[in-house]
Amino acid sequence: MLVSKAARRYAIALLELSKERKSVEATLSDVQFIESTIDDSKELQIFLKSPIVKPSVKKEALSALFKDHISDLTMQFVNLIASKERAAILYQVSKSFITKYNTYAGIIEVEVRSAKKLTEKQVKELKTVLEKTTSKNVILTATEHEELKGGLLVKIEDTVIDGTIKHKIEQLEERLLDNTIELN
Amino acid sequence: MSQVRPDEVSAILRKQLSGFENEADVYDVGTVLEVGDGIARVYGLSKVQAGELVTLPDSKDEDGNPVTGMVLNLEEDNVGIVLFGSASAVEEGQTVKRTKDIASVNVGDGLLGRVIDPLGNPVDGKGPILGKTYRLPLERKAPGVIYREPVAEPLQTGIKAIDSLIPVGRGQRELIIGDRQTGKTSVAIDTIINQKATQDSEKPVICIYVAVGQKASTVAGIMQVLEQTGAMEYSVIVTAPASAAAPMQYIAPFTGAAVGEFFRDTGRHALVIYDDLSKQAVAYRELSLLLKRPPGREAYPGDVFYLHSRLLERAAKIINDDGVAQSMNNIPDELRPLVKGGGSLTALPVIETQAGDVSAYIPTNVISITDGQIFLDTDLFNQGIRPAIDVGTSVSRVGGSAQVKSMKKLSGTLKLDLAQYRELEAFAKFGSDLDASTQAQLRKGERTVELLKQDVYKPLPVEQEIVLLKVNDVGLLDKLPVSGISEFQTQFLETVGAKYSQEMAALASSGVLSDEFGAQIVETANHVIDQLLAAKEA
Numbered sequence: 001m002l003v004s005k006a007a008r009r010y011a012i013a014l015l016e017l018s019k020e021r022k023s024v025e026a027t028l029s030d031v032q033f034i035e036s037t038i039d040d041s042k043e044l045q046i047f048l049k050s051p052i053v054k055p056s057v058k059k060e061a062l063s064a065l066f067k068d069h070i071s072d073l074t075m076q077f078v079n080l081i082a083s084k085e086r087a088a089i090l091y092q093v094s095k096s097f098i099t100k101y102n103t104y105a106g107i108i109e110v111e112v113r114s115a116k117k118l119t120e121k122q123v124k125e126l127k128t129v130l131e132k133t134t135s136k137n138v139i140l141t142a143t144e145h146e147e148l149k150g151g152l153l154v155k156i157e158d159t160v161i162d163g164t165i166k167h168k169i170e171q172l173e174e175r176l177l178d179n180t181i182e183l184n
Numbered sequence: 185m186s187q188v189r190p191d192e193v194s195a196i197l198r199k200q201l202s203g204f205e206n207e208a209d210v211y212d213v214g215t216v217l218e219v220g221d222g223i224a225r226v227y228g229l230s231k232v233q234a235g236e237l238v239t240l241p242d243s244k245d246e247d248g249n250p251v252t253g254m255v256l257n258l259e260e261d262n263v264g265i266v267l268f269g270s271a272s273a274v275e276e277g278q279t280v281k282r283t284k285d286i287a288s289v290n291v292g293d294g295l296l297g298r299v300i301d302p303l304g305n306p307v308d309g310k311g312p313i314l315g316k317t318y319r320l321p322l323e324r325k326a327p328g329v330i331y332r333e334p335v336a337e338p339l340q341t342g343i344k345a346i347d348s349l350i351p352v353g354r355g356q357r358e359l360i361i362g363d364r365q366t367g368k369t370s371v372a373i374d375t376i377i378n379q380k381a382t383q384d385s386e387k388p389v390i391c392i393y394v395a396v397g398q399k400a401s402t403v404a405g406i407m408q409v410l411e412q413t414g415a416m417e418y419s420v421i422v423t424a425p426a427s428a429a430a431p432m433q434y435i436a437p438f439t440g441a442a443v444g445e446f447f448r449d450t451g452r453h454a455l456v457i458y459d460d461l462s463k464q465a466v467a468y469r470e471l472s473l474l475l476k477r478p479p480g481r482e483a484y485p486g487d488v489f490y491l492h493s494r495l496l497e498r499a500a501k502i503i504n505d506d507g508v509a510q511s512m513n514n515i516p517d518e519l520r521p522l523v524k525g526g527g528s529l530t531a532l533p534v535i536e537t538q539a540g541d542v543s544a545y546i547p548t549n550v551i552s553i554t555d556g557q558i559f560l561d562t563d564l565f566n567q568g569i570r571p572a573i574d575v576g577t578s579v580s581r582v583g584g585s586a587q588v589k590s591m592k593k594l595s596g597t598l599k600l601d602l603a604q605y606r607e608l609e610a611f612a613k614f615g616s617d618l619d620a621s622t623q624a625q626l627r628k629g630e631r632t633v634e635l636l637k638q639d640v641y642k643p644l645p646v647e648q649e650i651v652l653l654k655v656n657d658v659g660l661l662d663k664l665p666v667s668g669i670s671e672f673q674t675q676f677l678e679t680v681g682a683k684y685s686q687e688m689a690a691l692a693s694s695g696v697l698s699d700e701f702g703a704q705i706v707e708t709a710n711h712v713i714d715q716l717l718a719a720k721e722a
Contacts, residue, residue, distance in 0.1 A: 002217055002227055002261060002262060003261065005260075151208075152208075155213070157228075157230070158212045158213060158214060158228045158229060158230045158231065159210065159211070159212050159213075159231075160210070160211050160212070160213050161208050161209075161210050162208055162209045162210070162211065163207075163208030163209070167209060170241075171209065172201070176197075
């Protein structure tokens with residue numbers, strides 16, 4: 001998703017500060033909590049984005065929501081964002097923080113698509129192989145897509161390693177329909 | 185058509201399938217964030233290059249093919265791509281795939297006689313492009329200084345006024361500029377038709393006509409004219425009609441240049457006509473504004489000068505030395521073994537002005553880039569002087585050195601006569617009140633202007649131009665009334681052609697009009713004039 005410059009800057013600031021205070025892991029779980037809370041509640045999303053709601057009201061609401069669940073540092077951060085009238089980008093900030101944390105901790109998110117559900121053993125093997133080739137910690141999300149017909153599709157960031165039957169058939173079709181015919 | 189045997193079919197299929205690896209395919213993707221006005225913003229595609237082609241496999245255009253696009257903007261967190269197909273088929277969230285192919289076009293000898301779109305696909309319904317093709321990039325750096333030669337060979341347009349007064353040489357860039365409906369395209373088409381004469385010579389000129397933002401009916405008309413005159417055999421038409429998306433109109437001249445470069449770099453001579461660059465500039469302005477690049481003068485982006493200068497720099501006369509030519513910069517590896525020296529690419533860009541305003545942004549830019557301009561004037565056109573070339577403001581900065589000898593000699597006095605005539609033209613209405621020398625000058629000027637008139641699609645071979653100018657030079661035409669000149673021209677050329685076919689052929693190849701033949705020409709002209717005058721009296 002597209003993250004605004006401001007959100008990225010807030011996220012970097014939070015990560016740097018939590019690194020200084022040696023509470024990166026704690027902050028991460030706080031931010032993940034904030035992210036999932038906003039993700040789950042449509043009302044909260046609208047509330048935070050609404051220009052009609054006063055910033056002070058947003059600030060109070062946010063503090064009431066998160067006060068008992070997150071650490072002091074994160075709470076202070078949320079308050080800061082709210083008092084700077086930036087509550088609308090809180091979700092983007094948390095997204096951005098997670099990405100920044102992943103680069104910091106050497107974690108990559110890998111998406112795996114297959115026609116049939118992979119067995120736990122297969123997932124485990126795949127993860128080991130991927131961790132070995134990328135030399136990073138892999139968070140693997142596996143999904144099923146029947147239309148792939150067979151094989152695997154692995155998506156690491158922007159790069160796709162496509163070994164599905166569907167793609168093979170498409171390639172074959174392309175080659176056979178290629179309009180430049182060379183007759184010898 | 186002969187039948188294909190089933191075993192042949194299976195052999196071909198097996199061949200196609202044999203190279204089919206069992207390995208996984210690796211490619212880079214992104215996601216469409218927003219789309220509109222032929223522009224899409226894409227998230228991801230982090231390794232994509234500027235100018236690279238991308239496809240959107242999830243989208244299907246009218247013909248059922250996936251929409252393609254070209255990367256133009258690389259920004260901090262997104263990529264701006266221009267879509268070559270209909271943007272309505274593209275939706276938010278669709279996948280965008282890299283092709284790892286910088287915008288290129290398949291070029292080969294099979295293109296001759298064909299009409300292609302800016303991506304190199306044939307659009308004339310004559311099936312695929314046959315023969316070996318080479319993939320050449322649309323954007324290629326122009327040859328450097330050491331790979332060039334000064335312009336020295338003529339490119340005959342077959343138009344008397346141009347070949348004598350504003351000559352064009354091979355490798356030159358000569359702008360054709362004028363208002364709408366002044367005959368810009370006709371000058372260009374005449375030039376293409378006139379290259380038919382070169383096809384049997386050692387140095388045939390291959391012609392590329394790039395139609396940008398033209399009516400599709402106009403392009404069809406041009407194709408028909410070229411077919412009827414037999415000029416299509418050595419021509420290629422690149423078309424991005426007015427209905428094509430702005431990116432297509434923007435890249436069309438680059439496609440034309442890539443096709444021309446193929447012939448230039450394989451040691452042949454090519455002529456490319458960009459008709460017209462003002463429409464390309466408008467298409468580029470549209471793209472730039474949609475991509476939110478800052479607008480400058482007349483809302484054109486800052487690099488609109490570079491757009492035209494890099495395109496026109498690719499016109500060149502390549503050094504006549506195969507060894508040096510082969511080390512030329514930016515030659516695709518595939519093409520390098522075929523490279524030969526001595527080729528050329530001549531460019532005739534066309535610019536349309538508004539109400540004769542040559543000081544607008546795009547006209548001044550292109551005037552300063554090119555080696556001269558042919559200025560076509562509405563007033564002259566309406567006075568019946570066609571081609572409506574304003575010889576006062578038209579210039580050719582390098583063409584003079586490429587002119588054939590006799591033509592150069594004759595054009596010197598011609599230029600002077602016309603300049604003096606223009607000065608005195610205002611006094612013409614005083615008629616007999618003027619002194620004898622002024623009257624004589626007016627008389628000669630009128631006839632010269634009449635002689636330089638020429639019908640459309642009727643280019644003249646250079647030897648005929650020379651003999652006509654010779655007759656005018658010695659002042660023989662003064663005896664004739666102005667209205668009798670076109671008739672004289674037809675009869676005279678017929679007589680000369682029949683009587684002195686050998687001498688004319690020699691003149692065509694050497695370009696030198698001997699004194700002896702000159703005298704014979706004058707004698708013949710005298711004879712024809714007397715006949716005409718006698719016929720008129722009777």
